[in-house]
Amino acid sequence: MKYLEIFTVESNIALNKTCFLLVLRSPVSLETVAAGQFVSIEVKGEDERILRRPISIHDVDKTNNLLYLVVQRIGKATNRLAEIKKNDEISLVFPLGNGFAIEGEKPLLIGGGVGTAPLYLLAKEFKSRGIVPDILIGARTNEQLFLTNRYSALGNLSISTEDGSVGERGLVTQNSVLKKDFDVIYSCGPTSMMRAVADLAKKRNIKCYLSLENRMACGIGACLCCVNENKEGHNVCVCTDGPVFLSDDIKL
Amino acid sequence: MEDNRLKVNIGSLELKNPVLTASGTFGYGTEYEDFLDLSALGGIVVKGTTGERREGNAYPRLAETPSGMINAVGLQNKGVEYFCKEIYPKIKDINPNVIVNVSGSSIEEYCKVASAINDLETIPAIELNISCPNVKKGGMGFGVDRQMAFEVVSEVRKIYKKHLIVKLTPNVTNIVEIAQSVEKAGANSLSLINTVLAMAVDSEKRKPLLSTITGGLSGPAIKPIALRCVWQVSHNVNIPVIGMGGIRNAADAIEFLLVGAKAVEIGTANFINPKISAEITEGLSDYLNRHGIEKITDIIGLI
Structure with missing residues (x-):
């Protein structure tokens, strides 16, 4: 409803x-x-x-x-x-939209910029199930980070900044936390970042969920403006079929 | 609550009130059931249906512009066969009337869709879309040429036995000529306007905002153009006109009725307030109360 x-x-x-x-x-x-x-x-x-x-x-x-x-x-x-x-x-x-499917024992949550926002409630869900997620946040500079203390209260927080002003210098896909073992990755952020995350997940054979934020007019599946192509080549609505998709199910 | 003062007839179509939802802005009606009682509406015009499945245009398909939006969806739909088998059973008992918007790239395609819809018992009318600006072939091509408009409507008329509404584009030099041609070809009513051909550019990225470069402008920005078109057409044809273009409240709807529309369609406003079409219906009753007018038909075409 x-x-x-x-x-x-x-x-x-x-x-x-x-x-x-x-x-x-x-x-x-x-x-x-x-x-x-x-x-x-x-x-x-x-x-x-x-x-x-x-x-x-x-x-x-x-x-x-x-x-x-x-x-x-x-x-x-x-x-x-x-x-x-x-x-x-x-x-x-x-x-x-449809929310995140909560699954896995060793989850990694990767957020870029304001795309970090929805991962907070996801981390909270994991914590309530007794699972401590790894959370990796990426930003251009420390000035773009927000509420990091709230995230670190829910999981193991790692940060990548492009200018190295806080955390590790570089992109999220270069962060050393990725050396750890994960069974599921959730990501939300700029398309270029999610594409890199999806590639990485595919290489390591880890299930990967992406949350998209395409431009939309209605949010309820009527305007058909926010579409993304799925693996069968059909356009699906990010608002009602997503915004969360398995990375293997869509073409990004 | 039904208000008998709002009843209007569009030829053989009896509507409980003059407020319909515009094609492409209200899905198949069911998308809006959480927000409003569909039976409060005068009618629902569902998404454009074509002969075969279409994926539509590439993303991005939407650009917001001052007091409006430009879309380039490009008739994404699963085709008429899917509509008849999968969608129609779910919407056939919706009260009010569900009207199907019929689109195509060729006369044969329009006829194929119209013929299939003709067999659907509870669909009392089709809206023939000869005005979509977002497809490469056909679409608006038929609606900007008097002879082509006449031909496609004549052919569909031979096949389609129920109420035939033809949706016109404003992107023409003389909309009255097209309207008269369509009337002569056997249309039972006209609906106008479809979107206005438009464009949006991102100055920072030095690129167009739509994958198709151009698209169709809708929303309050086009209301003055729509009013002008409805006024011109309704005074120069003998069939009923359904007006649309940028209506977002009852006052806007009243303006269209005053310039000669027998009913209106609500489009872009559904995206902003999913209850708006029902609220506009209530607003029409209020208007009659405030002005001591007996029935809504008394104000049609006063200007």
Whole structure:
């Protein structure tokens, strides 16, 4: 079941130069929300930009009906969204898409930039099952990282930055944590990064899930704009068939 | 709650209210069932259906532009056979009327699809799409040429026995000429406008935003063009006109009725508010209340 509801802003905190954390209170139960799903937010007050923005779910507090979203400022609508304040009201369509399948005993979660956001709830799921995941976060520089203390509380955190300002210098696919043994990899981030992660997983014969964030208009499988080609050569909707796909099932 | 004051007839089609959902923006209806009671709608026009399965165009297919969006989906669908076997059984009992948007690249393809849909008992009408700007062959090609539009509609008319709506493109010099030609060919009604041929560019990357370079613009940005087209056409043909283009609230819908549309289709607004089509229907009742108007048909074509 999907809902269209008006949420109330609890807080809006800047995390770094471009990302901010929205905590939103839901008027209905968030019991069905799963790691890897997303919401689409209506952005009011920006007349030029009328479409909703798809935003991955960073965390959920089901006891208090709170939803946590990490949003990156990338244009007019997200800049407008960055200005919302406590007690503002905001319309959400949720929960959308299929979440992560939780499997494996030795999982590695690889996030790039704002794509790290949905991996938090996934790490929490593993922890609640008594599994400590390895979490690898990649960024260009330390200024782009966010909430790393929250991630390190849930798993073994490794960081790669392109400029070496924190963690290991280089790309996530060069990080020394990859020498360890894993039975499943989950990744969300820039397409080039996920492609490299998928290649690596294939070489090492590790099951690999990717979470895509294609541009979309509706989020519910009606507009057919957010498609990605699957291995059979058919276009499938990232919003309803994904956003999480097995890397072997799609062409990236 | 049904409001009898909102009933309209589009020729033989009896609609409980004049609000339909536009093809390509409402899936097959079922995608929206979580959000609204489909029976609150006047009709549902489902996704464009072609003779064979089509994958559509490559990603990216969407560019957001001021007060609108440009799409280049390119008629992705699983073909008419799949529609009849797999989709129709799931939607055949939806109340209100489900209308199938029929698309193609050749007269033969349009006829093949129309003929298959003609056999489906609970589909009272087709919307013949001679105006899709996103396919290489056919599509809009038929809708921009008076003679070709006449030919394709005439051929489909021979095969299709129920209500035939023809969807027109605004991307022409004289839309009235095309409309009259389609009327002469035997259309029962017209729907307009399809999207406006458009383009978006990324100045930083120095590249087009769509894989196809050009696409179809929809949303509030095209409403003034759509109103003009509906006004011109409805006053120059003798068949009913269904208006669409950028409608996002009841006031917008009223504007289309005032310039001569007998009903309206809601498109892009469904993406922004999945309940909008039902809300617009309620808004029409409110409008009648506020203005002390007896029935919605009293305002059709006042301008």
